Amino acid sequence: MAAAATGIFAVGFSPLLRGKKIPATRKYNKPKSTVTNRQSVWSTERPRPPSTTVSEKGSLEKAFADEAKLEGEGEQRLKLKDYFEQSKEMMIGSDGGPPRWFSPLDCASRLGTNSPLLLYLPGVDGVGLGLSLHHKRLGEMFDIWCLHIPVMDRTPFSDLVDLVTNTVRSENFCSPNRPIYLVGESIGACLALSVAACNPDIDLILILANPATCFGRSQLQPFMPLLQIMPEPLNRSLPYALSFATGIPLKMVMSILDKRYPLDQTVGELTESVGAFSSYLSVLADILPRETLYWKLQMLRSASAYTNSRLHAVKAQTLILSSGRDLLLPSHEEGERLCHMLPKCEIRKFDDSGHALFLEDDLDLVTVIQGAGFYRRARCIDYSSDYIPPTPSEFKKIYEPFRWIEVATSPVVLSTLEDGKIVRGLAGVPSEGPVLFVGYHMLLGWDLVPLISRFWMERNIVVRGIAHPMMFTKLREGSLPELSAYDTFRKMGAVPVSATNFYRLFASKSHVLLFPGGMREALHRKGEEYKLFWPEQSEFVRMAARFGATIIPFGTVGEDDVAEVLLDYDDLMKIPYFKAEIAKLTDEAIKLRADINGEVANQDVHLPVILPKLPGRFYYYFGRPIETKGRKKELRDREKAHELYLEVKSDVEKCIGFLKEKREGDPYRHILPRLIFQAMHGFDSEVPTFELPSFVTSKAKVQ
Known part of the structure; x- marks a missing residue:
């Protein structure tokens, strides 16, 4: 999970469910059945002014600077402060409707009509924006749908499994030759594993960040009885405590400092980011009462038990991403356990990362997927056409x-x-x-x-x-x-x-x-x-x-x-x-x-x-x-x-x-x-x- 205190709530329309209609914002839209055609085989020579060469300038730094300038002409990757600002806006606009899918407009670019479908399954926050820092780059490779579960929704975990399973089967029926990616974090990883267990004959690829299948050994487990007897005035402090436990605030500060901006720019970035984070937490504290948090922790426990009982049936190709400094779940040990249990599983370890792995600035999910050899657009990988050069x-x-x-x-x-x-x-x-x-x-x-x-x-x-x-x-x-x-x-x-x-x-x-x-x-x-x-x-x-x-x-x-x-x-x-x-x-x-x-x-x-x-x-x-x-x-x-x-x-x-x-x-x-x-x-x-x-x-x- 991206932690209960890092939840954000998106809006959009479900292409599969007839739920209550939610007003769409300018950043999100309904997933479309057609996508823009583009050349499917990438050229190995990347366009750039031919005058920029290492031998002419004699400097690797200058070459990198010219590359960055070229890349900077396009839209930049979102930052955490953008994530917090969007989250606050969407939490305020959430109407509490049923779970539904939405497709970010940041992902408008496509490789072609055979781009694989990527279903993002969020953590316990349920918002569906956990990949927002990666949307632009992921959109060049995938057709992305994100699951949004409103904060007040009480859909049981088993019903969420049915919802995603119906989506998977429907999309597989329409495009049987393309794989379907299930990218989940925390409880979303449990959801992905459960869906894979129910659909062993469908070509699924699982990308799982810090799966909550180890909730029984989590630091949150003994917190549940305390939550029921905690005095009401302390309720507003819970989102703050959980957010700091995810490591997001420290990572946000370190990310800005690592960029080595001039002093005035560094101070400005820190001020804006901290302000956005504080405003976001204030809104989160208002809409996340104790009862809701307790419900989410109960669902985590049930999701862990439900998934562990079905791991033997998972046949899907799986990539586990485990954080070494996860203060909420024993993610390193759980990643090793799952890797030994699942037949087609690999693991990538991030020793210095916290629980909210997808929100860390130094993680590039596209690079991780490519490096692990997990990107393909058909049942078998094509090392020529499936390769996308790094930016x-x-x-x-x-x-x-x-x-x-x-x-x-x-x-x-x-x-x-x-x-x-x-x-x-x-x-x-x-x-x-x-x-x-x-x-x-x-x-x-x-x-x-x-x-x-x-x-x-x-x-x-x-x-x-x-x-x-x-x-x-x-x-x-x-x-x-x-x-x-x-x-x-x-x-x-x-x-x-x-x-x-x-x-x-x-x-x-x-x-x-x-x-x-x-x-x-x-x-x-x-x-x-x-x-x-x-x-x-x-x-x-x-x-x-x-x-x-x-x-x-x-x-x-x-x-x-x-x-x-x-x-x-x-x-x-x-x-x-x-x-x-x-x-x-x-x-x-x-x-x-x-x-x-x-x-x-x-x-x-x-x-x-x-x-x-x-x-x-x-x-x-x-x-x-x-x-x-x-x-x-x-x-x-x-x-x-x-x-x-x-x-x-x-x-x-x-x-x-x-x-x-x-x-x-x-x-x-x-x-x-x-x-x-x-x-x-x-x-x-x-x-x-x-x-x-x-x-x-x-x-x-x-x-």
Whole structure:
């Protein structure tokens, strides 16, 4: 629940119930059966003025600022003070009618007529505006209906289950091929689980925040007897006490302070937010008498018991969001319990969050859903068309925790123009897809953060990486990292390796990143730096030719200046403990290339022991593009395709050789010269590198 004291009461019309009509406000309307058509496949290149590049301005902060300015031209995400102001207005206008659905006008944007339906099931407040901070972004992906339960309504929990079940069955009958999302918090999560138990054959996806299935162990449980004997003058203090228990006031203040506004703006924001919150609580205290609060707590208890008795029947795909600082419910423990009970369940933990998770400024529900791989518009996920690139602000949140890698390694990025000239930056990379980047997989993939971020900030291109399926699926619980460890990869568009996903990415004209050496290269042995371990047979040429994709071979260098392998696979297999652990890890992971032999056949999952070094520098060189357009018939021939495959492999080796040779002449290869340069010229300045060839007329000269 968003807590009894954080309730707000929306208005609208029910599309399914013939209840009393409530006056509609300008912000809410009845859910419509039709939606605006939009292109269903997103371009991997995001529109932005082409003059804004990292290489031209030499500053990541400037790139982010320009991104934010572009994003700021549209409507901004609502803040908590907006939430409180809307809540107060709607609580005053509530007429006490029956439960009904409404659709926020903030969610007017749609992906298309096949957008999945999202039914929001509120907490014990019953208002239905708990997702208001997320409406705008969610509206780009879903058709959203929110359930509103008026404060004076006394509909039993079982009847609410029937109401939502009728809606689910009706919408599934109209659109049987699209999934229905049930997003619930607290008692709304109980409602979602109960509906899922009643409808095991309908394609439901549950997103549950701090489920109240643990109400029997809640801090609110012993509060119920006290509520009945509490003196009348203390009644008005209850909403205040419960609101502070949710953690909303503290989070609201910290959110404003974290933005580091100028002092006068900070004071103004705090004043407005605190004023809106106080006014909201005053109205809430007037309309929430003791009897109503007691009824809601009783319904919480009955909802918990009702749902727990039916958990065995839940078959729906479920994502649980649990807060670590929930003062009202033991949400962390309950999330773990449900995750072990439900057959298709994953959990995401928010250790610093309170009970009202959806009202916290640093939570982005869209990013959470995308990162967990829970967004789809049909019965099976389509990693191409179901992917929606992050906004600039979302990308910044994703990138910031990893920015230290780019700061520490000060990457040099080079590309080749059509005439053979080598330039700094990514000007040689085509804007139009499909494009396939084929290269060497650096140890543990350390090169991925600078690589992906440069494409984003310099060329506005989202690079879709082909990744190991272990990042998307676990065969069983065990020693492998939780799937949440790979959320960042999924947010940035990674897809599990398969012929189907290759086909769909090329069909959608994406920019695709492939490492043919896979895990064998990423977990190479001692002395194998920059050695390619590619399959003997070509795996990508004919697929690229089918769509006329441009193949760009590239090399990366720098891992030997960052770390040294102390114990590799061969060493670990000689130690009984590590040998047993490697066997367990490998048994938990999905097998790849099990039908081939050689170095790149299915690799055992292990983690080499690494000795870090003072960071050197990363170097990236993208060779001359290889066109396959118009060569579809030619490359159907296996021999011709294999010749091109060997050509690409040779070009990757040449790119690596070029970088290894040229970095020897880089005066800023090591960190100390770079720090001195940045201290003199500013830490946002671009650090120079070796002198580039003035002109290259043929690939043979780049060796």
